[in-house]
Amino acid sequence: MNPDASQSSEISGKKKLGLIVNPVAGMGGRVGLKGTDGGDVVKEAKLLGATPEAPQRAKDALRVISRIREKIQLFTYPQEMGEEEATQCGFRPSVIGSIKSGETSSEDTRRAAAEMKNLGVDLLLFAGGDGTARDIYNAIGRDRGLTLLGIPAGVKMYSGVFALNAKSAGDAAVSFLETSTRNVVEAEIMDIDEASFRKGIVVARLYGYLRIPEGRRYMQSVKSGGIQTQKQVVQGMAADLAKNAQEDCLYIYGPGTTTRDIVAEFGLEKTLLGVDVVLGGRIIAKDVNERELTILADGKRKAKIVVTVIGQQGYIFGRGNQQVSPEIIKRVGRENIIVVASKEKLASLEGRPLLVDTGKEEVDKMLAGYVRVITGFEDYVVYKVGL
Amino acid sequence: MPRDPSTLLRKFHEAKWDEQIILEMSVPGERGILVREVEPGVRKEVGTGVAAIPPGLRRKEPPKLPEINQMRVLRHFMRLSQETMGTDLTIDISQGTCTMKYSPKVQEHIAARHPGIREIHPLQPSETMQGVLEIIYKLEEFLKEISGMDKFSFQPGGGAQAAYTAGCVVRAYHASKGDKKRTETITTMFSHPCDAAGPATAGFKVVTLMPNEDGYVDLEAFKAALSERTAAIFVTNPEDTGIYNPRIDQFVKAAHEAGALCYYDQANANGMLGIARARDAGFDLCHFNLHKTFSVPHGSMGGAVGALGVARELAKFLPIPRVEYDKQGKKYYLDYDAPDSIGKVRSFMGNTQSLVKSYSWIMQHGAQGLHETAVCSVLNNQYMLKKLSEIPGVVVRYAPGRRRLEQVRYSWEKLQKDTGVGTEDVLRRMADFGLQHYWTSHHPWVVPEPFTLEPCESYSKDDIDEYVAVFRQISKEAYENPELVKNAPHNQVVHKVINPSINEPERIAVTWRQYLKKKVRQQGIIPKPTVESRR
Ligand SMILES: Cc1ncc(COP(=O)(O)O)c(C=O)c1O
Numbered sequence: 001m002n003p004d005a006s007q008s009s010e011i012s013g014k015k016k017l018g019l020i021v022n023p024v025a026g027m028g029g030r031v032g033l034k035g036t037d038g039g040d041v042v043k044e045a046k047l048l049g050a051t052p053e054a055p056q057r058a059k060d061a062l063r064v065i066s067r068i069r070e071k072i073q074l075f076t077y078p079q080e081m082g083e084e085e086a087t088q089c090g091f092r093p094s095v096i097g098s099i100k101s102g103e104t105s106s107e108d109t110r111r112a113a114a115e116m117k118n119l120g121v122d123l124l125l126f127a128g129g130d131g132t133a134r135d136i137y138n139a140i141g142r143d144r145g146l147t148l149l150g151i152p153a154g155v156k157m158y159s160g161v162f163a164l165n166a167k168s169a170g171d172a173a174v175s176f177l178e179t180s181t182r183n184v185v186e187a188e189i190m191d192i193d194e195a196s197f198r199k200g201i202v203v204a205r206l207y208g209y210l211r212i213p214e215g216r217r218y219m220q221s222v223k224s225g226g227i228q229t230q231k232q233v234v235q236g237m238a239a240d241l242a243k244n245a246q247e248d249c250l251y252i253y254g255p256g257t258t259t260r261d262i263v264a265e266f267g268l269e270k271t272l273l274g275v276d277v278v279l280g281g282r283i284i285a286k287d288v289n290e291r292e293l294t295i296l297a298d299g300k301r302k303a304k305i306v307v308t309v310i311g312q313q314g315y316i317f318g319r320g321n322q323q324v325s326p327e328i329i330k331r332v333g334r335e336n337i338i339v340v341a342s343k344e345k346l347a348s349l350e351g352r353p354l355l356v357d358t359g360k361e362e363v364d365k366m367l368a369g370y371v372r373v374i375t376g377f378e379d380y381v382v383y384k385v386g387l
Numbered sequence: 388m389p390r391d392p393s394t395l396l397r398k399f400h401e402a403k404w405d406e407q408i409i410l411e412m413s414v415p416g417e418r419g420i421l422v423r424e425v426e427p428g429v430r431k432e433v434g435t436g437v438a439a440i441p442p443g444l445r446r447k448e449p450p451k452l453p454e455i456n457q458m459r460v461l462r463h464f465m466r467l468s469q470e471t472m473g474t475d476l477t478i479d480i481s482q483g484t485c486t487m488k489y490s491p492k493v494q495e496h497i498a499a500r501h502p503g504i505r506e507i508h509p510l511q512p513s514e515t516m517q518g519v520l521e522i523i524y525k526l527e528e529f530l531k532e533i534s535g536m537d538k539f540s541f542q543p544g545g546g547a548q549a550a551y552t553a554g555c556v557v558r559a560y561h562a563s564k565g566d567k568k569r570t571e572t573i574t575t576m577f578s579h580p581c582d583a584a585g586p587a588t589a590g591f592k593v594v595t596l597m598p599n600e601d602g603y604v605d606l607e608a609f610k611a612a613l614s615e616r617t618a619a620i621f622v623t624n625p626e627d628t629g630i631y632n633p634r635i636d637q638f639v640k641a642a643h644e645a646g647a648l649c650y651y652d653q654a655n656a657n658g659m660l661g662i663a664r665a666r667d668a669g670f671d672l673c674h675f676n677l678h679k680t681f682s683v684p685h686g687s688m689g690g691a692v693g694a695l696g697v698a699r700e701l702a703k704f705l706p707i708p709r710v711e712y713d714k715q716g717k718k719y720y721l722d723y724d725a726p727d728s729i730g731k732v733r734s735f736m737g738n739t740q741s742l743v744k745s746y747s748w749i750m751q752h753g754a755q756g757l758h759e760t761a762v763c764s765v766l767n768n769q770y771m772l773k774k775l776s777e778i779p780g781v782v783v784r785y786a787p788g789r790r791r792l793e794q795v796r797y798s799w800e801k802l803q804k805d806t807g808v809g810t811e812d813v814l815r816r817m818a819d820f821g822l823q824h825y826w827t828s829h830h831p832w833v834v835p836e837p838f839t840l841e842p843c844e845s846y847s848k849d850d851i852d853e854y855v856a857v858f859r860q861i862s863k864e865a866y867e868n869p870e871l872v873k874n875a876p877h878n879q880v881v882h883k884v885i886n887p888s889i890n891e892p893e894r895i896a897v898t899w900r901q902y903l904k905k906k907v908r909q910q911g912i913i914p915k916p917t918v919e920s921r922r
Pocket residue numbers: 484485544545546547548578579581623652653654655676691693
């Protein structure tokens with residue numbers, strides 16, 4: 001770490017931009033290895049002739065940013081983790097940390113992210129995929145002050161933190177660093193387990209949320225803009241749920257920002273990643289697992305499940321909310337499943353159906369067909385659930 | 388001879404007046420007109436006139452209007468006029484779905500100057516305004532013929548208000564049958580948002596349906612949304628995309644079978660005049676925007692008319708008064724006697740001057756001319772679609788190979804992926820070539836990086852060629868020098884306006900009073916009078 005650099009940037013009033021390049025990200029894709037999490041896979045990829053993708057993508061983004069080079073202070077890790085890319089694009093970065101060139105690992109990404117968090121960077125730009133995003137998330141946690149932005153360079157990119165492409169990442173960074181109003185939104189950090197993925201089994205998990213610059217135009221996740229703010233949309237959904245709320249009914253809320261924010265409108269604090277159960281205006285159980293939920297939703301009392309769309313693929317069951325087992329879904333019944341999602345989110349599926357993957361074909365079939373999605377107060381979209 | 392846009396594009400530099408808001412220009416005591424004192428003889432007869440106003444309605448203080456002399460007012464508005472860009476100045480193909488067509492100036496002269504229109508009041512005896520009533524009555528006859536509907540109301544002051552009024556009519560209809568279950572309406576994502584908002588304002592819940600890969604809703608999805616709670620469907624066709632839903636009759640049939648009414652938002656009727664009629668497709672209600680299809684200039688809800696037409700069994704619910712003809716007495720009159728009416732949605736006969744303009748426009752064209760309008764606007768659109776599709780970066784989503792009617796929702800999706808230049812960059816660059824920036828899309832943007840164009844019948848091939856040439860140039864610039872486009876406009880007074888979303892009340896002031904309050908609150912400063920106003 002170079003304390004002088006951070007001080008001088010404070011004095012000069014320059015914005016601080018952090019840059020992390022995961023030099024091995026994306027290598028597996030071209031050679032069909034489905035990701036490069038885990039050191040042996042990198043070796044294998046190299047043997048198969050894979051070449052690094054991330055450095056080139058990082059440079060594409062940096063070239064866009066170099067327009068405001070004089071106005072920012074760039075912090076990065078040595079050599080192929082950012083220094084080389086930045087220098088080649090005309091930056092004079094403040095290089096922090098140390099690595100063993102040619103043998104970088106996820107540990108380096110985590111260290112770099114933690115150090116940049118301590119430096120107080122205004123924006124942390126990284127080139128990589130879901131694995132890189134998850135490493136950064138693990139290193140910095142849910143830091144309110146830190147805003148992240150991904151240059152898409154990985155094999156798997158289920159998370160919502162990635163820009164459309166490298167150039168868009170550059171544009172989004174410039175626009176974020178240039179304006180004084182910091183509009184940010186929360187985006188999902190998702191990843192699938194690569195070991196199972198290589199065997200053909202998709203087990204996606206929702207790890208958490210990090211802030212990204214708001215900018216519909218630049219991001220993969222929020223391709224369609226809305227005229228209402230997310231808060232107003234959520235208030236509308238909450239009002240709709242409240243109007244139709246039934247007493248003595250268990251409300252099982254799935255994970256996600258939408259459900260969390262809806263429950264917050266009722267004055268309750270829901271866990272972001274967990275499944276929480278509400279009864280009579282109170283949260284009676286937080287972050288329940290499948291067994292606990294099975295006991296609570298024993299079929300004696302009426303129950304409703306409130307879920308939102310998780311991830312870019314449009315899953316309402318089976319991604320990030322596996323606690324809600326097929327047995328519970330079946331017991332609760334199709335008519336008691338409430339789907340909430342903004343019109344923007346549905347539009348971003350571009351006509352693809354909502355998906356379910358409960359683990360039981362029979363239950364998936366039961367859920368297929370058309371559902372009424374709550375999109376606001378007395379405002380609905382009838383949307384197809386596919387198999 | 389028109390200029391050749393392939394060799395010479397128009398260049399435009401906006402006038403730059405750092406003009407204040409008129410309220411900032413006020414100088415206490417300055418006057419534009421000195422109103423004379425009431426003459427003693429008059430005063431003796433009627434007093435000052437103030438006594439006629441009930442005390443509760445009288446102001447305690449004079450209104451805080453700007454105090455300015457005539458010359459300064461004139462200069463102020465002349466300067467502002469130099470900073471505007473609109474239909475009479477540019478090739479206004481840009482406002483797709485708005486049908487920006489030429490409004491012959493002769494209509495303006497009649498509507499604004501003829502004493503039979505300018506100097507009447509709807510409360511004067513109808514015998515003394517037979518002319519204008521005849522115009523309104525006959526205009527209704529024309530629109531009945533054009534749509535196949537049985538009765539019209541001209542009261543709604545815009546398309547959105549027509550949709551709201553239709554919502555009220557739908558509610559009254561079901562109530563008259565004692566059917567209280569029908570609390571929902573259905574619309575589609577590519578219908579105009581007023582087809583959701585209008586009925587919602589009238590108290591309905593709204594179900595929206597998303598488009599399939601052909602750009603319109605699956606019949607299957609539509610049927611899944613229909614139920615015994617459905618009061619009506621509110622749809623546009625062709626939808627925003629310009630794509631006509633060829634199975635619309637099946638939608639109407641399914642809705643009727645479920646006991647729902649069908650409302651056809653015909654604000655996009657320009658490609659269908661004299662070709663297809665709402666009633667023939669089975670619809671029970673429809674509206675035309677006279678300020679689009681029928682040549683009335685767009686007037687910010689002021690000069691607009693959303694002409695609402697209904698089938699016979701719904702006629703009794705329309706607003707009052709209605710213009711009727713007494714065959715025996717051979718006279719036109721205003722009919723207020725309608726016990727089932729939903730009441731009024733605006734005063735009297737609506738925007739009467741606009742009705743005069745539409746009447747005049749229809750008379751200038753005749754039935755044949757209306758048909759030609761439709762054919763020509765569709766033809767123009769096909770030509771422009773072809774030309775624009777050849778430009779690198781332009782994408783047309785949905786239903787590949789199928790024709791659009793009178794407008795197209797295009798996308799710069801590819802340009803954005805290739806160059807980073809998106810639709811909002813391109814639209815800002817347009818002003819440098821003297822074109823009004825185009826309209827993107829309703830929200831949310833279902834089509835990424837959208838733009839919506841409508842080259843209606845008023846535009847010649849030369850106009851379209853010139854317009855397309857500007858797009859070709861901007862696309863070229865985007866691929867060669869994206870920064871040029873991203874930093875546009877280069878010749879305008881205001882560069883990039885940060886577009887706060889409409890729903891951020893903290894950031895928006897729509898009245899001067901709000902502005903003062905917010906400015907004081909946010910910055911602790913009270914705007915000072917400037918040099919000009921202190922003079
Ligand atoms: C299809 C359609 N319907 C309704 C409207 C609403 O009309 P108005 O703006 O007059 O309220 C419009 C206007 O853009 C429209 O294009």
